Amino acid sequence: MLMTSEGNERTSSKKNVRRGVPQSVFVASLTLAVIVAFVAGTRSDELYRIVAPVFGVKVAQRDLDVSILKETYRELVSNYDGELDASKLSDGAARGMVEAAGDKHTVFMDGKEAAEFQESLNGDLTGIGAEIGVQNNQPTVLRVINDSPAAKAGLQKGDVFVSVNGESMNGKTAADVAGKVRGDAGTTVKLAMRRGETKQEYAITRAQVNDPSVRWDVVNSVGVMTISRFDEQTGMLARRAAQEFIDKQVKGVVLDLRDNGGGYLTAAQALASVWLNDQVVVTEKTGGKVVDTVKTERHALLGDMKTVVLTNGNTASASEIVAGALQEYGKATLIGEKTYGKGTVQKIVNLSDGRILKVTTARWYTPKGKNITKEGITPDTTIHITKDDANAGKDTQMEAAQSVLAS
Numbered sequence: 001m002l003m004t005s006e007g008n009e010r011t012s013s014k015k016n017v018r019r020g021v022p023q024s025v026f027v028a029s030l031t032l033a034v035i036v037a038f039v040a041g042t043r044s045d046e047l048y049r050i051v052a053p054v055f056g057v058k059v060a061q062r063d064l065d066v067s068i069l070k071e072t073y074r075e076l077v078s079n080y081d082g083e084l085d086a087s088k089l090s091d092g093a094a095r096g097m098v099e100a101a102g103d104k105h106t107v108f109m110d111g112k113e114a115a116e117f118q119e120s121l122n123g124d125l126t127g128i129g130a131e132i133g134v135q136n137n138q139p140t141v142l143r144v145i146n147d148s149p150a151a152k153a154g155l156q157k158g159d160v161f162v163s164v165n166g167e168s169m170n171g172k173t174a175a176d177v178a179g180k181v182r183g184d185a186g187t188t189v190k191l192a193m194r195r196g197e198t199k200q201e202y203a204i205t206r207a208q209v210n211d212p213s214v215r216w217d218v219v220n221s222v223g224v225m226t227i228s229r230f231d232e233q234t235g236m237l238a239r240r241a242a243q244e245f246i247d248k249q250v251k252g253v254v255l256d257l258r259d260n261g262g263g264y265l266t267a268a269q270a271l272a273s274v275w276l277n278d279q280v281v282v283t284e285k286t287g288g289k290v291v292d293t294v295k296t297e298r299h300a301l302l303g304d305m306k307t308v309v310l311t312n313g314n315t316a317s318a319s320e321i322v323a324g325a326l327q328e329y330g331k332a333t334l335i336g337e338k339t340y341g342k343g344t345v346q347k348i349v350n351l352s353d354g355r356i357l358k359v360t361t362a363r364w365y366t367p368k369g370k371n372i373t374k375e376g377i378t379p380d381t382t383i384h385i386t387k388d389d390a391n392a393g394k395d396t397q398m399e400a401a402q403s404v405l406a407s
Contacts, residue, residue, distance in 0.1 A: 235270025
């Protein structure tokens with residue numbers, strides 16, 4: 001997922017700016033007044049269709065024929081044996097229309113989905129604060145978020161889920177277990193966990209948990225920076241991690257972008273700026289024409305640091321922008337698996353009553369002009385984590401990165 005946001009303001013540092021109405025604005029206003037006078041009395045949608053192009057807004061040249069929708073609704077109400085929720089029907093109609101566009105990254109979200117989406121972007125999660133995976137064919141705690149309900153209850157990395165609310169978790173996937181563990185804040189989930197040979201039961205009250213987008217540590221004189229998503233805090237946290245790596249005189253850095261589905265374009269720009277100094281990181285095109293060229297900032301803290309980027313099949317969008325730029329500029333070696341291959345940009349449009357439309361507006365290209373849609377980015381060294389490795393808790397990709405940086 002790669003997104004841009006509306007309404008960003010740019011300020012100027014120039015002084016003695018002449019105050020007044022710019023000529024271009026005056027001309028546009030005059031043009032608008034003339035157009036409005038000319039079309040006075042016409043329908044509002046016709047007026048919008050005429051005026052909008054003056055301000056660079058793309059509009060449909062034909063109205064959407066909603067007669068079949070109305071006809072279907074009338075017949076449904078007349079014949080359906082049951083209760084109908086008009087709001088759900090409206091959401092369903094909107095969802096179907098958006099899906100008919102044929103782009104899986106252009107989606108409609110109802111109020112609940114939109115709220116969950118916004119929470120995921122901010123790292124605000126509702127649950128117990130434990131990352132779940134499968135090891136030795138058993139659902140297991142992979143990480144406990146600091147200061148979370150799970151941490152306060154005493155859960156630890158490596159604990160195995162035996163049951164959730166009395167239901168056996170034997171043979172369940174990580175997603176299955178996570179679905180059972182999640183719930184509304186303030187509610188309680190009962191867990192039976194196994195640690196070694198000991199079984200322990202917990203009653204944990206779910207709460208809202210914030211998981212920062214950047215985590216970092218120094219392991220064997222190597223800095224490890226893990227980015228889980230690209231949000232408004234990513235750039236600031238990445239620079240804090242980079243400065244700590246410099247202060248501790250690490251001999252190299254691992255940038256872990258595995259399972260990172262993306263986020264804000266500005267956050268990808270900020271992260272790339274830790275390694276790239278005033279260089280093009282990505283170019284956006286709409287209809288084959290360049291609409292934006294995004295460059296990094298001028299203060300690359302790790303510009304000369306030996307770096308390895310870890311990727312896998314879930315490394316997508318904003319993650320691919322950073323990985324591709326660092327690879328093409330020769331700033332990092334990529335290790336792991338081919339990335340997802342999402343080379344499009346989405347805009348978030350806020351609709352009525354908390355609904356959201358996420359719509360594809362452009363394609364993005366690497367510094368060398370490549371769009372990676374469906375192809376992904378191929379790492380310099382391909383290493384797959386086998387099922388046996390995962391069950392044993394062995395991270396062969398991280399081990400390879402450490403080995404490269406140690407040499």
